Each structure stands twice: as C-alpha cells, then as structure tokens.
Amino acid sequence: MKIEKEIPSIVINVDHLVKSYGVIKAVNDISFQVLQGEAFGMLGPNGAGKTTTAEIIEGLRQADSGRVSVLGLDIARVPAKIKQRIGIQLQAPSLLPLVTVQEILQLFASFYKQSIPIDDILELLALRESRKILVKNLSGGQQQRLSVAMALINNPDIAFLDEPTTGLDPQARRSLWSVIEDMRKKGKTIFLTTHYMEEAERLCDRVAIIDHGQIIAMDSPKELINTHFKESAIQFELEPAPPEVVLQTFPGATQVMVSNSEVIVYSNNIPTTMSAILKYAEKVNLTDKLKDLYVREATLEDVFLKLTGRKIRE
Amino acid sequence: MKAFNKLLISDLRQFFRDRTALFFTFAFPILFIFIFGWVFSGAGDISYEIGLVKNDSSVTSEGISQILRQIPIFEINEGEKTDKLAELEEGNLRAVVVIPDDIDTNIGLGQPVDIRVYYDPAQTTSAQIILPVLKQAIDEVNRQITQQPILVKLTEESIQAHDLRDIDYLVPGILAMSILFLGLFGSIVLVERREKKILKRFGATPLNRSTMVFSQITYRMILALIQTLIIIGIASLVFNVQMVGNWFLLLGLVLLGTLTFISIGYFAVARAKTTEGAMPIIQIIQFPMLFLSGIFFPVDFMPDFMRPIIAIIPLTYLGDAFRQVMVDATPLYPLSLDIAVLIAWLFVCMILAVKLFRWE
Known part of the structure; x- marks a missing residue:
C-alpha cells in the first residue's frame, strides 16, 4: 500500500506558460491555480488560447516555456501516470464510427486501471436507451454526451471538459449542466473551457477570462461582475443609434457600448438614465423605432465587453 | 493486454460492419x-477449322478422313479444292489438306x-500447332497401312509435380495482390x-501508441x-488449383508479406x-x-530495361514465393532470397516509418 503524504489542495498549477504558433502567441504568459473540488472555467472567444492552455495541461501539447503540474506531478515527465487519474473531453473528436455506444465505452474503460461500471456511466449521461446505437448514427446531443461519458469512464480526479455543450439545443445543454453540477457536488475537480457566459456563470466557482492568450481577469463570476459593474445595464435597439458622446452625457450613465443599432448603457441610476433615453428618442423623432428596451443585471458577457471592448462571440 | 484485445475486437467489429x-x-x-x-479456361476449348479435299471415297482417303476427324x-470441313483454298486465303480456315485422286x-x-x-x-498457330499434329496423323496412317510396330516412342514427362496452367500461375498472384492491398491500405486507417x-x-488516455499500432497490425494479419483461406478455397473448389506446398510455410509468408506492406504503407504516408x-x-x-x-x-x-525495377519491388518476391509454395512453380529466385528481400x-520501412510518422 502506497500512502500519499498529503492530498494537495492545489490540483493544477500553471506557471508562466507560453506557447507560440509561428508569430502568434497562442498562450502568452499564463499562470493560475485550480483547487481540489473546484469548478474552474476558462472563458473567452474562439482562438483566445483556451483550448491550447487546456491541452498543455492535459499533456497533449508541449509548452514552449513555463511549468505545469497536475495532481502534484509533472505532466511532461509522467504523462501516463497523470492520464490514469484525469478524464479528458476533447472539442469535437469523431469517434470510431462503426462501434456502438456501449462498445466504445468498454473500449475506453480498458485503457484505464480502474473504471466506472458501464451501466452507471450510461445512466449518468442518459445514454442507456442509445447504448446499442452505432456511433455514426448518434445525434449531435448524444455524441456530445458520449464524449463526456468517455471523459468520466475512469472516475477521474479532474475532468477536463472543452466546450462540452457546443452545438447542443438548450434542453440538452441544461441536462448536461446538471450532470456537471452533480459531479461538482461529488467533489470532483472540473476544468471547463467555454465561450458561453451563462455556462460559466452557472457552473464555475472561479472563472479566468482569457483573450489573446492572456488572462485579463480571474475571480468568481459574482465577484467579477461586482468588481466591474456596480451598475445595471439598459439595453435597446435604435436605428440610427445615438452617438456614443451623446449617450455618455446621460445622467447616471457610466459606460456605453454601441454596435450597429444595438446599444448598451451601464447606469448607476436606472430611472434618470431611462428617462434621458426616452427623451432623446422623442427629440430625434424616433420613438417608434425604439425596440427591445429592457433593464438587466450585468453578466459576465458585460464584463468581457468592458474589458476587451468586444463581444465574446464576434 | 486488455486494451490490446479490446482494440483488436473493435477493429474486427468495425470491419465486419463495413460492407465496402x-x-x-x-x-x-x-x-x-x-x-x-x-x-483462361475458354482458351483451352479453342479448335482449328481444317479444310479437307478428297475426290473419291476410296478406303484410304476415308481412313485419313476418319483419323483427322478424331483429333479433338x-x-x-470437307469440300472442293478451289472453294477450300479460297476460304484459307480469306482466313476462315487454318489449313487445307488435299488427298490426291487414285490414292x-x-x-x-x-x-x-x-x-x-x-x-x-x-x-503462326498453323505452323506451330497444326502442322506437327497433321504430320503425326499422317505417320499414323502410314503405320496402319504398312502395319509396322512402334519400336521407339517418346513419352513426355514434366519436371514439375504437375503441369502449370495459366490459372495455377495466376492464383498465387491474386493472393499476393490481396496482401499488397491489405497491407498498403492499412496505413490509410491511421491517417x-x-x-x-x-x-x-x-x-x-493512458493507452500506449505501440499497443495501438500492434493491435492494428494484428488485425490486418487476421x-x-x-483472405488467404478464402482465395485458396475458391481456387481449389472451383478451378481445381491445388495447394501443393507446406501450409505453415505459406501462412508464414502471408504474415511476412502483410507486415512488409504495412510498414511500406506506414512509411509512405508518414x-x-x-x-x-x-x-x-x-x-x-x-x-x-x-x-x-x-x-x-x-x-x-x-x-530488359525494366529488369532492375522488377528486381527491386517486393511484390516480385512475394509473388515468386507464393508460386513456389502453392503450385510448385519454377523459382525466379531461391525461396530464401525471396524471404530475405521481404525482411x-x-x-x-519500419525504421523509416517510426522515425518519420507524424502523430499530430
């Protein structure tokens, strides 16, 4: 019997990680830690460097410089040992097309020293009905759930999920979220990359917002929003949109975002800002063009917008 | 070992589910x-049309006619001399035999x-095949007339265990072709x-690359x-091509050939x-x-200028080895040389493939 000296409270330690593809720095000096039992999210637009960072941690890519340790072990030195204890879901891999769901889970289970019974994993991801279906005949949602099932088959200490709900309909997305929430409750560490703000807000204890290969903010979703926005957002559509300089003079307005006809005004005094907007519309004779006017709490999307000046999906 | 078996089984499953x-x-x-x-079996049934001209129904000319008709x-095709010669010139007859009057x-x-x-x-067939046969037939007529016994006789005996037909030559070639395809195209799966x-x-996952590659290779060998059993089975049942050699040697060659072409394929697409x-x-x-x-x-x-190429390509040696073992054909090279070249x-190619293959 081998007894671990101490269970490390830091399960992933990333230290000044750099990775370039030609002249592009995909990962530009990234450092962070993930704690045991935490659901950690990397949030950012496509091409921000999330997947590259995740794949270096998973041992699928080599960093140019910097150090990564996973479960207290050096991924560059003992990849096989770490891979026994982590589960990885890759972004859209195609699987062997002519085997069934059950067969591919049995195949992947055989790669590990220990694994969860196939029946349990089928149950967990609602795949029991489709266990005899060939992989090539699965729907997008079923494929995605199978892909997550394969990441969990070895009962991993850390589950890496890369864009797990991309391409799913809202219902399938919610059901996958509840699977991830269950895992989180069971004390599993989850490393999630996503470009869905709602997903990060709902699932993650902590989020690192990443853009152009760098972490631009890192905290719990709530803290990120509180730090950057004491105010709420007023959102509307107007054609033509008011100039930003005019919007900034509205009472209570702290920050404005205009893209085409879509306008967001962040305000610390909703009633006065709102009446200024309505007065403006009246003055320029565009009241009937004013559409979809509503007030909402700030979200991670707003944080991203504020920090980068861009929408995450642009 | 568990992973190896599961990989092998899922590859076999996938194969038998894939109709193409x-x-x-x-x-x-x-x-x-x-x-x-x-x-090729059609080629064996070829017959030659011979014109026969006889102007009387004497005993001897009838006898000659009988003997000629017996030749399979x-x-x-009997008729008048002028007609038959005209037909010969047109190419409808291969030869015309004319029996003189008053024989x-x-x-x-x-x-x-x-x-x-x-x-x-x-x-050319007329000169090479028909004339010798006709000569023999006339000799036979002579002998019957003179009633002389045969004293010296020629008996043909092949140095091979049995005569090689075209199909006998071909079946080992088809087996070699199948092994070539199976091996070379195996690399496409990896790409x-x-x-x-x-x-x-x-x-x-913790799966070793070597475990994966070895299971792929084993799958191809199975x-x-x-494939070998099916080809030999059909060839023997339908075309009576008998496998005369040692089965272990043959199957060993099949496995060696498969391995060789797999490694050539892996190297080629590395x-x-x-x-x-x-x-x-x-x-x-x-x-x-x-x-x-x-x-x-x-x-x-x-x-001749193709000879160096022929002498380099591995399929030459696999085909030669198969022919030697399966139908006891005349060796192109000694069997040991065939095996050495394949190895x-x-x-x-295996060393080059391991060095050059890109996994990502």
Whole structure:
C-alpha cells in the first residue's frame, strides 16, 4: 500500500506558460491555480488560447516555456501516470464510427486501471436507451454526451471538459449542466473551457477570462461582475443609434457600448438614465423605432465587453 | 493486454460492419479469380477449322478422313479444292489438306502418295500447332497401312509435380495482390484517425501508441489469413488449383508479406496530412508493383530495361514465393532470397516509418 503524504489542495498549477504558433502567441504568459473540488472555467472567444492552455495541461501539447503540474506531478515527465487519474473531453473528436455506444465505452474503460461500471456511466449521461446505437448514427446531443461519458469512464480526479455543450439545443445543454453540477457536488475537480457566459456563470466557482492568450481577469463570476459593474445595464435597439458622446452625457450613465443599432448603457441610476433615453428618442423623432428596451443585471458577457471592448462571440 | 484485445475486437467489429471494406477485401479477389479463371479456361476449348479435299471415297482417303476427324482440336470441313483454298486465303480456315485422286491404286502399286497441306505462314498457330499434329496423323496412317510396330516412342514427362496452367500461375498472384492491398491500405486507417482526431482522443488516455499500432497490425494479419483461406478455397473448389506446398510455410509468408506492406504503407504516408493526400501516394506505389512484379504474367515478357525495377519491388518476391509454395512453380529466385528481400524491405520501412510518422 502506497500512502500519499498529503492530498494537495492545489490540483493544477500553471506557471508562466507560453506557447507560440509561428508569430502568434497562442498562450502568452499564463499562470493560475485550480483547487481540489473546484469548478474552474476558462472563458473567452474562439482562438483566445483556451483550448491550447487546456491541452498543455492535459499533456497533449508541449509548452514552449513555463511549468505545469497536475495532481502534484509533472505532466511532461509522467504523462501516463497523470492520464490514469484525469478524464479528458476533447472539442469535437469523431469517434470510431462503426462501434456502438456501449462498445466504445468498454473500449475506453480498458485503457484505464480502474473504471466506472458501464451501466452507471450510461445512466449518468442518459445514454442507456442509445447504448446499442452505432456511433455514426448518434445525434449531435448524444455524441456530445458520449464524449463526456468517455471523459468520466475512469472516475477521474479532474475532468477536463472543452466546450462540452457546443452545438447542443438548450434542453440538452441544461441536462448536461446538471450532470456537471452533480459531479461538482461529488467533489470532483472540473476544468471547463467555454465561450458561453451563462455556462460559466452557472457552473464555475472561479472563472479566468482569457483573450489573446492572456488572462485579463480571474475571480468568481459574482465577484467579477461586482468588481466591474456596480451598475445595471439598459439595453435597446435604435436605428440610427445615438452617438456614443451623446449617450455618455446621460445622467447616471457610466459606460456605453454601441454596435450597429444595438446599444448598451451601464447606469448607476436606472430611472434618470431611462428617462434621458426616452427623451432623446422623442427629440430625434424616433420613438417608434425604439425596440427591445429592457433593464438587466450585468453578466459576465458585460464584463468581457468592458474589458476587451468586444463581444465574446464576434 | 486488455486494451490490446479490446482494440483488436473493435477493429474486427468495425470491419465486419463495413460492407465496402468487406467487398474489397474478400469479394474483389474472388471476382478476380473467377474473371481470369473463365478467360483462361475458354482458351483451352479453342479448335482449328481444317479444310479437307478428297475426290473419291476410296478406303484410304476415308481412313485419313476418319483419323483427322478424331483429333479433338480439329474441326473438319470437307469440300472442293478451289472453294477450300479460297476460304484459307480469306482466313476462315487454318489449313487445307488435299488427298490426291487414285490414292488406293497408287498405294496398291507401292508408289508413294503425296498428301498436300496448304497453310498460311502469317498465322503462326498453323505452323506451330497444326502442322506437327497433321504430320503425326499422317505417320499414323502410314503405320496402319504398312502395319509396322512402334519400336521407339517418346513419352513426355514434366519436371514439375504437375503441369502449370495459366490459372495455377495466376492464383498465387491474386493472393499476393490481396496482401499488397491489405497491407498498403492499412496505413490509410491511421491517417484517417489522425485527421479525425481519433488518435488525439486515444492520446488523452493512458493507452500506449505501440499497443495501438500492434493491435492494428494484428488485425490486418487476421484479415490476411482469412483472405488467404478464402482465395485458396475458391481456387481449389472451383478451378481445381491445388495447394501443393507446406501450409505453415505459406501462412508464414502471408504474415511476412502483410507486415512488409504495412510498414511500406506506414512509411509512405508518414507525412501525409489528409486521407486525400495519402490515397494517391499509396496508389503510386501500388500500380507499378501490380504490373511489374510478374504476379499476373511471367516477367520474361518484360523488356530488359525494366529488369532492375522488377528486381527491386517486393511484390516480385512475394509473388515468386507464393508460386513456389502453392503450385510448385519454377523459382525466379531461391525461396530464401525471396524471404530475405521481404525482411529487408520490412525493416528499412519500419525504421523509416517510426522515425518519420507524424502523430499530430
């Protein structure tokens, strides 16, 4: 019997990680830690460097410089040992097309020293009905759930999920979220990359917002929003949109975002800002063009917008 | 070992669920045997039309006529001399035999009789096949008339255990072709799995690359053995091509050949980025091999400047080894040389493949 000296409270330690593809720095000096039992999210637009960072941690890519340790072990030195204890879901891999769901889970289970019974994993991801279906005949949602099932088959200490709900309909997305929430409750560490703000807000204890290969903010979703926005957002559509300089003079307005006809005004005094907007519309004779006017709490999307000046999906 | 077995089983499962793969691996070589088998067996039934001119119904001319009609490859067509010669010139007859008048009378008088054969030297078969047969037939007539016993006789005996027909030559060639396809195209699977990120997905688990490659190779070898049994089975049941050699030696050669062509395939596509890019590379290797290796017709037919190429390509040696073992054909090279060349190709390509293969 081998007894671990101490269970490390830091399960992933990333230290000044750099990775370039030609002249592009995909990962530009990234450092962070993930704690045991935490659901950690990397949030950012496509091409921000999330997947590259995740794949270096998973041992699928080599960093140019910097150090990564996973479960207290050096991924560059003992990849096989770490891979026994982590589960990885890759972004859209195609699987062997002519085997069934059950067969591919049995195949992947055989790669590990220990694994969860196939029946349990089928149950967990609602795949029991489709266990005899060939992989090539699965729907997008079923494929995605199978892909997550394969990441969990070895009962991993850390589950890496890369864009797990991309391409799913809202219902399938919610059901996958509840699977991830269950895992989180069971004390599993989850490393999630996503470009869905709602997903990060709902699932993650902590989020690192990443853009152009760098972490631009890192905290719990709530803290990120509180730090950057004491105010709420007023959102509307107007054609033509008011100039930003005019919007900034509205009472209570702290920050404005205009893209085409879509306008967001962040305000610390909703009633006065709102009446200024309505007065403006009246003055320029565009009241009937004013559409979809509503007030909402700030979200991670707003944080991203504020920090980068861009929408995450642009 | 558990992972190896599971990988092997899932590859076999996938194969038997894939109708296209099934067709190309099993039905295609069988189709080949049938097509060639029918073409060549048709050649055995060829008969030659011979014109016969006799102007009386004397005993001797009837006798000659009888003897000629008994020859299985001849079809006798009687008629007037001028008509028959005209037909010969048109190419409708291969030869015309003319029996002179009064043959009985002349023989009775003890005078030699001249039987004339007209033929067209431009038709090579006439000179090579028909004339010797006709001569033999006339000798037989002479012997019957003079009633002399045969004192010296020629009995033919082949130095091979049995006579090689075209189909006997061809079946080992088809087996070699199947092994070539099976081995070379095996590499496409790896390229496809790399392209579709299946290799990357495997790489995210503790699975060893070598376990994966060995299970792929084992899978291909199992297919090769099944294919061999099917080809030999059909060839023996339908075309009576008997496997005369040692089964263990043959199966060993099948496995060696499969390994050699797998490693050539892996080396060839080591740097190919996509399946579309890998396919033409494999075809460029495969086509010259098919036609220059002598698996479909003997290399004697090839021009001399091709000899060095013929002597390099591994399929030449696999085909030669199969022919020696399966139908006891005359060796092109000693069997040990065949095996040595295949092993050399195997090791060189394996080392290059291991060095050059891109996993990502």
